[in-house]
Amino acid sequence: MQTSPKIMAIIYFVMGIFFTYIATKTVTNTMWNFSTIVLAIIATLQFGVAIRLMLIHFRLKRKNRKK
Numbered sequence: 001m002q003t004s005p006k007i008m009a010i011i012y013f014v015m016g017i018f019f020t021y022i023a024t025k026t027v028t029n030t031m032w033n034f035s036t037i038v039l040a041i042i043a044t045l046q047f048g049v050a051i052r053l054m055l056i057h058f059r060l061k062r063k064n065r066k067k
Contacts, residue, residue, distance in 0.1 A: 005060065009053035016046035 023039035 005053040005057040009050045009057065012046050012050035012053065016043045016050060019043035019046060 019039050020043040023036050023043060026033070026035045026039060
């Protein structure tokens with residue numbers, strides 16, 4: 001059984017929120033430390049994948065509607 005792109009997008013979006021939360025909690029004296037930047041980059045990638053998966057979901061939905 002395949003998972004739908006919509007479910008995967010939700011999972012990636014939640015992971016992006018989680019990494020953003022962790023990044024804000026790792027800020028100590030300054031925001032520009034290694035761990036904060038790495039976590040922010042990971043969160044950005046997670047949000048990007050979530051957006052792409054939602055676009056795939058809408059494309060598949062539109063394609064199935066036309067049939």
